[in-house]
Amino acid sequence: MTKAWMSEKIQITKLHDQILQIFFPMEEEANRIVDQGPWCFDKDLLIVKPRRYGEANKVEDFYHTSFWIHIKGLPLKCYTKDMEQKIGKNFSGCSVIQIRENLDNGGRFFRMSATVNILKPLRRTIVLRGPDEGHIYALLWYEKLPIMCFNCGIIGHIAKKCIAIEMGKEMHKIFNMEFG
Numbered sequence: 001m002t003k004a005w006m007s008e009k010i011q012i013t014k015l016h017d018q019i020l021q022i023f024f025p026m027e028e029e030a031n032r033i034v035d036q037g038p039w040c041f042d043k044d045l046l047i048v049k050p051r052r053y054g055e056a057n058k059v060e061d062f063y064h065t066s067f068w069i070h071i072k073g074l075p076l077k078c079y080t081k082d083m084e085q086k087i088g089k090n091f092s093g094c095s096v097i098q099i100r101e102n103l104d105n106g107g108r109f110f111r112m113s114a115t116v117n118i119l120k121p122l123r124r125t126i127v128l129r130g131p132d133e134g135h136i137y138a139l140l141w142y143e144k145l146p147i148m149c150f151n152c153g154i155i156g157h158i159a160k161k162c163i164a165i166e167m168g169k170e171m172h173k174i175f176n177m178e179f180g
């Protein structure tokens with residue numbers, strides 16, 4: 001953690017099974033780590049939030065976090081301000097949308113920051129109304145995402161260990177391999 005953050009003087013205390021208190025000597029450093037989050041270490045998601053003096057944190061405080069999400073597979077004519085607005089309306093807490101070039105294949109994609117509930121299945125696709133009024137499907141890709149189940153779309157386990165499968169066909173119908 002200290003290596004990835006290029007920060008050696010942090011102090012880490014365990015407050016709870018799932019909550020660590022991390023003390024940074026420099027406020028700018030703490031802000032940088034919060035802004036660049038969430039983080040992924042050893043396939044575990046680490047959500048870093050500022051803590052006010054004397055404030056008690058609950059696990060529930062960490063259920064929502066911002067992810068950088070890529071929206072890929074759109075035709076070139078879709079990279080417009082109008083489309084940016086349409087995408088923004090599809091996500092809660094959408095604060096920034098940028099157009100980025102993929103240097104590997106010359107393709108384009110939208111990159112945006114949006115709030116995600118980490119306990120709910122992640123959206124893997126989005127349907128948008130294109131410039132010609134037809135529907136266009138795009139794929140979503142999440143930066144710094146740890147392991148995610150391709151059966152139910154929830155972070156933290158793989159499809160082989162998916163509780164939705166263990167709970168039988170009824171439950172499976174609900175999730176219906178929608179996120180594969």
Ligand SMILES: [Zn+2]
Nearest residue numbers: 149151152162
């Ligand atoms: Zn699952």
